Amino acid sequence: MGAGHAHVLYREATSPVHRLPPEVKIAAMVLFTLAVVATPRTAFWAFGGYALLVAAVAALARVGPGWLLSRAAIELPFVLFAVALPFLGAGERVEVAGLALSVDGLLGGWNIVAKGTLGVLASLLLAATTTTRDLIVGLDRLRCPQIVTQIATFMLRYLDVLVGEARRMRVARVSRGDDPRFLWQLRGFAAGVGALFLRAFERGERVYLAMLSRGYSGRMPAVWQGAGAASAGQWLVGATVPLVAAGIAATAVALT
Amino acid sequence: METLAMHISNGIVNGPVAAVFAAFALAVLTLCVLRGRRDLDDRLAPMAGLVAAFIFAVQMLNFPIFTAGVSGHLLGGALAALLVGPWVGALCVAVVLVVQALVFGDGGVAMLGLNVTNMAVLGTAAAYLLIALLLRVLPRTPAGLAVTAFVSALVSVVVASQGFVLQYWLGGTTDLGGNLAGLAGTMAGVHLLIGIGEGLITATTVVTVAKVRPDLVYALRALRPAAPAPVVPVAGGAR
Numbered sequence: 001m002g003a004g005h006a007h008v009l010y011r012e013a014t015s016p017v018h019r020l021p022p023e024v025k026i027a028a029m030v031l032f033t034l035a036v037v038a039t040p041r042t043a044f045w046a047f048g049g050y051a052l053l054v055a056a057v058a059a060l061a062r063v064g065p066g067w068l069l070s071r072a073a074i075e076l077p078f079v080l081f082a083v084a085l086p087f088l089g090a091g092e093r094v095e096v097a098g099l100a101l102s103v104d105g106l107l108g109g110w111n112i113v114a115k116g117t118l119g120v121l122a123s124l125l126l127a128a129t130t131t132t133r134d135l136i137v138g139l140d141r142l143r144c145p146q147i148v149t150q151i152a153t154f155m156l157r158y159l160d161v162l163v164g165e166a167r168r169m170r171v172a173r174v175s176r177g178d179d180p181r182f183l184w185q186l187r188g189f190a191a192g193v194g195a196l197f198l199r200a201f202e203r204g205e206r207v208y209l210a211m212l213s214r215g216y217s218g219r220m221p222a223v224w225q226g227a228g229a230a231s232a233g234q235w236l237v238g239a240t241v242p243l244v245a246a247g248i249a250a251t252a253v254a255l256t
Numbered sequence: 257m258e259t260l261a262m263h264i265s266n267g268i269v270n271g272p273v274a275a276v277f278a279a280f281a282l283a284v285l286t287l288c289v290l291r292g293r294r295d296l297d298d299r300l301a302p303m304a305g306l307v308a309a310f311i312f313a314v315q316m317l318n319f320p321i322f323t324a325g326v327s328g329h330l331l332g333g334a335l336a337a338l339l340v341g342p343w344v345g346a347l348c349v350a351v352v353l354v355v356q357a358l359v360f361g362d363g364g365v366a367m368l369g370l371n372v373t374n375m376a377v378l379g380t381a382a383a384y385l386l387i388a389l390l391l392r393v394l395p396r397t398p399a400g401l402a403v404t405a406f407v408s409a410l411v412s413v414v415v416a417s418q419g420f421v422l423q424y425w426l427g428g429t430t431d432l433g434g435n436l437a438g439l440a441g442t443m444a445g446v447h448l449l450i451g452i453g454e455g456l457i458t459a460t461t462v463v464t465v466a467k468v469r470p471d472l473v474y475a476l477r478a479l480r481p482a483a484p485a486p487v488v489p490v491a492g493g494a495r
Contacts, residue, residue, distance in 0.1 A: 009359060026358065030365050037366040038271055119364040127359035135359065145289045147296060151344075151351045154305020155312060162309050193457060194464025201306050201465075201472070208302035218301075 009071065009127040016237075017061035017129045021230035022138025024238035029126045031242035035249040036118045041111040043252035047118070053244055054121045063128045072120050083109060132156045140219070141229050150218055158204050165200045264367040264374075264420065271366075273427025278369025284377050285350055292343035295474075303472060304340050308348040311336065314457065315352065330454045331416055333379030334387070334409035338462050341474040342384040349376035374419035383412035387475050401466055401476075402459040409458040410451035417447035 311332030336345030386408040394400035
């Protein structure tokens with residue numbers, strides 16, 4: 001736990017994207033996603049443009065395509081839904097390889113796969129280049145209400161507490177002769193879930209009180225936030241991605 | 257079609273509907289921030305963090321039901337409402353959703369308003385209304401609390417899933433024709449099962465916490481019927 005609070009998706013590296021202040025990255029990512037979603041689904045070329053944009057940022061951030069694609073598997077359930085749509089959709093049908101598929105369903109499925117994938121890739125790039133601590137700092141600088149950043153801070157902090165406590169309880173169970181295998185682990189886990197919660201809370205409460213006694217007042221000290229807020233130049237650099245995306249989206253809307 | 261149990265991703269519901277729900281979610285969350293500030297004291301702050309962490313952890317448990325195609329996860333709205341109250345509770349669930357959308361790509365960023373409306377707003381609100389009702393009606397025993405937790409969790413999950421059906425009906429990007437009723441039925445069925453699991457976890461957790469540290473359960477503190485404390489006579493009456 002001592003070694004910083006980097007999450008599993010963070011990729012330790014130095015790159016221009018890593019060095020960009022977090023608030024710039026968050027804003028760019030959100031705006032990029034909005035531009036993608038606003039694009040008409042029939043403007044196929046536009047999605048190619050977005051994919052190129054994502055690839056360019058990934059290359060800048062030194063994030064390999066293999067890493068990105070394997071992490072993007074989180075999206076799979078929605079891909080399945082998208083595959084089902086051509087069969088379920090209503091309206092006009094088209095014959096593809098002997099199957100009568102709904103045109104609307106095909107477009108809808110494409111819509112979900114394309115926009116969903118681009119969104120997932122964008123957030124993965126954000127995650128790969130931003131530590132959780134920076135993420136909170138970024139949200140704080142974007143004028144997120146303090147109560148929200150506070151809950152988020154404690155959530156990320158206590159995740160480690162929760163996981164550590166669960167591991168301790170499992171070791172305790174095993175060392176007392178429990179032999180959990182596969183699904184039967186669930187029974188022991190379910191029986192202990194209340195205890196786990198309480199133990200994690202009591203540990204978390206001590207963490208909180210220790211923080212209070214060291215002067216915590218609902219907001220992390222300025223030192224913790226590292227370098228200062230983004231400069232105008234950094235905002236401009238960060239704005240290139242959403243601006244290009246917005247340009248593509250506007251052209252696509254105008255053309256269709 | 258049963259695979260919708262994950263958060264709504266980009267492109268499933270069209271832009272205007274997503275924007276309307278985003279505005280709605282933002283308005284409700286603003287209210288929650290204003291009301292939640294009053295609730296958040298030294299006891300509730302770490303609790304809120306832990307509840308959020310707990311929900312985050314259980315939402316990662318994407319468990320398959322029946323077949324590989326069907327998956328769902330727990331929502332945690334009822335747990336949050338019971339332990340930290342409706343205002344902070346909704347914020348906890350919303351924080352979980354925001355972090356998941358930003359760094360894990362679970363649920364599209366543009367669809368955040370829809371997800372927050374379903375799980376943080378609808379789920380927590382339904383749970384808290386039921387909790388407020390049931391805690392007054394049921395006996396004040398661990399069993400009564402367990403039933404309250406179970407029922408409110410179950411109902412909140414189903415309500416949240418129907419929120420998605422409503423949104424899909426308003427602005428689904430693909431016209432399912434007559435299949436919308438089927439969608440509603442499937443969502444309700446799958447989430448009934450999830451709700452049972454969620455209800456069990458919520459009930460075990462809350463009852464354990466209430467037994468050991470009843471002061472930590474917001475619902476028990478806030479909904480205590482007209483406190484009997486003032487009746488205690490002051491010995492001697494020296495004032």
